[in-house]
Each structure stands twice: as C-alpha cells, then as structure tokens.
Amino acid sequence: MSILADHRTRFVLQGITGRFGRHYGPLMRAYGTQIVAGVTPGRGGESVEGVPVFDTVAEAVAVRQAEASIVLVPGLAARDAILEAAEAGLRLIVALMDGVPIQDMLWVKRRLRERDVVLIGPNSPGLITPGQCLAGFIPPHSCMPGPVGIVSRSGTLTYQTAHLLKQTGIGQSTAVGIGGDPVVGSTLVDVLTSFETDPDTKAVVLLGEVGGTMEEDVAAFVREGGFSKPLVAFIAGRLAPPDRPMGHAGAIVMGRGETYEAKVEALRQAGVAVADLLTQIPTMIAQRLMT
Template sequence: MSILVNKNTKLLVQGITGRDGQFHAGRMKAYGTNIVAGTSPGKGGQEVDGIPVFDTAAEAVKKTGANTSIIFVPAAFAADAILEASYAGIELVIAISEGVPIQDMIRVNSIIKRNGTKLIGPNCPGLITPDEALIGILPGMIFKKGNIGLISRSGTLTYEVVNMLTMNEMGQSTVVGIGGDPVAGLYYIDLLEMYENDPETEAVVLIGEIGGDAEEQAAEYIAKHMTKPVVSFIAGQTAPPGKRMGHAGAIISSGSGTAEEKIKAFAKANVPVAKEPSEIPGLLKEKLAKANA
C-alpha cells in the first residue's frame, strides 16, 4: 500500500511535447513510472520516448485506460487542461504549472469536485511512492521505500528533508508536494486522513509555511483524529508581513498566517515542530519509539 499512486498507476502526460513535459516524461519513465500516454493537440499519432501521443485526453483515456494525469502546460492553459482530464474520467490530476490565476483554480475546484476528480497542485513538485511511481519533477534518487509519509507546500525544502530521512535509514511510503498556491487541490487534512488509513505509513512529516490557516486546521485534525505520530516544520518565521515569499500562497496578510500561530497550534496538538530541518529525523525517532513502547 501507499497513498494515491503506486505501480498500478497508468499515467497520462498532458503537454508531453513541450520542453518540460518531454524532459520529465523521460525521467518519470526511467524511474519506472507506468506512463501510458501523452497529449498535445495537433500532435496525435506521434511518439515521445516511445509513449503514444494523442490529441485529446478523452482519446488517450479511451485507448490506454489512463487513470492519473500530470500537467505541464503553461499557466494560462492549466485550468482548461485540468478540466479536460476531469471530463475524460481521470481520477487524479497533478498540476505542476506555476502561476495559475486564483479565479481559474476556484472555478476548477468547484467543477472537479462535482466530477469526483482529485487534484494535487498547481505549482507543486508532484508526488512519489518510492520504487513504484514518480509523478512530478522530484529527484527520484533521494527517495527510499519505507514507512514515513510526508506532505509539503514546498519543493526543494521537501527534498532537503527527504534526503535527511533517507540518510537516516527512514524510508518513505508516499511523499506529496501539495504546492504553494493559495487555492489548491488536496490539502493537509485530505492527505492526513489517507496516511492514517494506509497500513504502510507509520508516521507523517508535515512541512508547512506562512500564509493561510491550513496548518492550524491540520493541527486540530491531528489532535482529534490521528493515531499515528506527526512531526512538523514551518518555514517563514522571519518573513515580513504583506510580502509574497516566492509562493503565491506564502504571504502574511492582515496579521494572520504567521509562523508563530502555526507553531503554537502544533504545540497545542502535541505535534513537535523542528527548529531546523535537520532535527526532523530525531524528532520522528522519538515519537515512533514512544508510539511503539
């Protein structure tokens, strides 16, 4: 087991003939991800790296049985691509595209909810179940199969933490980058619930950052519903208010969304917060030892 993706995932790459799409399709395939199709309007019939290209997502799903898709199209076209996948019957869409307008994502989330499609992103690095499926732009070589789940709003900070986990012999069940935008698809609580129900996951690392109150809500959820240990890290303690820190969602507005409030919420929920990323493996070991005692 694992969550969301595994070796049965049949992946469709939307925007496969673009520079990023082509590059990452090759990398995902080399990792062992089962890529069954790509799309690029007007380029149906071609092949990229041995992967058949179709004009539309609907055709790709019909001919190949794709159940998951990843989106590499430019931001202005991302909303349409997500909807195309959703209407084609794709169950899980991962949107890598950065810079998608918020209004587009509000509309998209409302429609895909009705269609029953799950979305991760946009503006995210994707997700990985080590040794089974890499769907995104994550560097596969730093991951190791194991029992730690990880959810994060950031990319390289995730790799930093995963690298430390792997070096400490703490492999991962599934690692999910949910993205740095204010309005996104699956979020902490959705994923915490999946990890709680996943027999392969023993503990979860939650990497948050300033902006919004999703971490506070996650803390509340953990206190009420999680039996598995959770450890966290919050980036942006030194961020000034009113300034967007790279991610569109990483902004302290009208005094809310500060790191301080989030850390306080986790402390209240008995979730240890690492002062620096390198403390995470140690905190996890402590929590796991207590849980197994």
C-alpha cells in the same frame, strides 16, 4: 501500499511535447512510472520516445486506459487541461506547473467538487511513492521505500527532508507536495486523511510555510482526532518579511494565523511536535517510530 499512486497507476502526461514535458517525462519513466500516453492538442498521432501522443485526454483514456494525469502545460492553459482530465473520468490529477491564475483555480475546485477525483497542485513538485512511481519533479534518489509519509507546501523542502530521513536510514511511504499557491486541489488535511488510513504509513512529516491558514486547519484536525499517527511538523519562513498579501480584509477572513509564531503555537497546542530546524526532523521521527 502507499497513497494516491503506485507502480500500477497508468498516467497520461498532458504537455508531453513541451520543454518541461521532454525534460521530466523521461525522468519519471526511468523511475518506473507508467506513462502510457501523452496529450498535446494538435500533435495527436506522434510519439515521444515510444509514448503515443493524443489530441485529447478522452482518447488517451479510450486507447490506453489512462486513469491518472500529470499536467505540465503553461499556467494559463491549466484550467482547461485539469477540467479536461476530470471530465475524461480520471481519478487522480497531478498539476505541476506554476502561474495558474487563482480565479481559474476557483472554477476548477468548484467543478471538481461534483466528481470523484483527487487534484494535487498546481505549482507542485508532485508525488513519489519510492520504489514504485514518480509523478513530478521530486529527485528520486532523495527517497527510499519506508514507513514515513511526507506532505509539504514546498517542493524543495520535500526533497531535502526525504534526503535527511534517508541519510538516517528512514524511508518514505509516499511524499506529496501539495503546491505553493493560495488555492490548491488538495490541502494538508486532505493528504493527512489519506495517510491516516494507509497501513504502510507509520508516521508523517508535515512541511508548512508562513501564509494562509492550512497549518491552523491541521492543528484543528489533529485536535478533533482526525489524525492519530505520530506527526512532526516544520514551518518554513520564520525570518520571512511579514507580508499580508490580502491586507486587513484578508486578515478578517483568515482570522488569527498566517504568521510563523501563530502556526507553531496552534500545532503545539494540538500536540504536534514542531521542529525548529529542518535538520532536527530525522531524530524526532526516529524517536516516534520506536515508541
């Protein structure tokens, strides 16, 4: 078991003929990910290293029974690509590219509310279920199969943390990077909800960042009993220059929070263990796996 995707999941790669598609597509396939089709409008009928390319996601679903998508199109084309994948009936969409306008994401999230589909990203490193499938940029050899889930707002910290855990002999069930943009498809709480019911996940590492209120939402979620497994958190950006991209009006909407101190405080009050340094995570997780 794992969350979201495994070795059986049939993916379509949207943007398979682009520069990023050509670099990362083979990487994912080499790991065992089932990429059964590609989509690039206008390039239907071609193939990329044996993977058939279609003009539309609907054709990829009809001909190749794709059930999930990896989206690697330019940021301004993301809204269309994600909505197309959702309308074609896919159950999982992993959006990797950056530069997606926030207002496009407002439309995407609003439309996806009407459908039974999980969106990860955009601006995300994707997800990996070690030993089974990789849908994204996560360097596969940073991971190994095991009992710890990772959910992260940062791409590279996901890899670094998986690697640190692996060095201490601790593997991962699934690692998910939710994406670094202000509005993303799945929140930290959404992914924790999936880990809560996954029998193979015994503990979770949460990698947060300054800005936004997602970590505060996690604190509230844990306090209310939504997540009961051992949880170790790390918040990046203790030294980041104070930035309030939304100014005073934003602070009103967000309420308290956003800063490193506020996030750590909220999580600790909810009983979540918070690591001061990334390198402390493996020991903290090991202790909690033993008890």
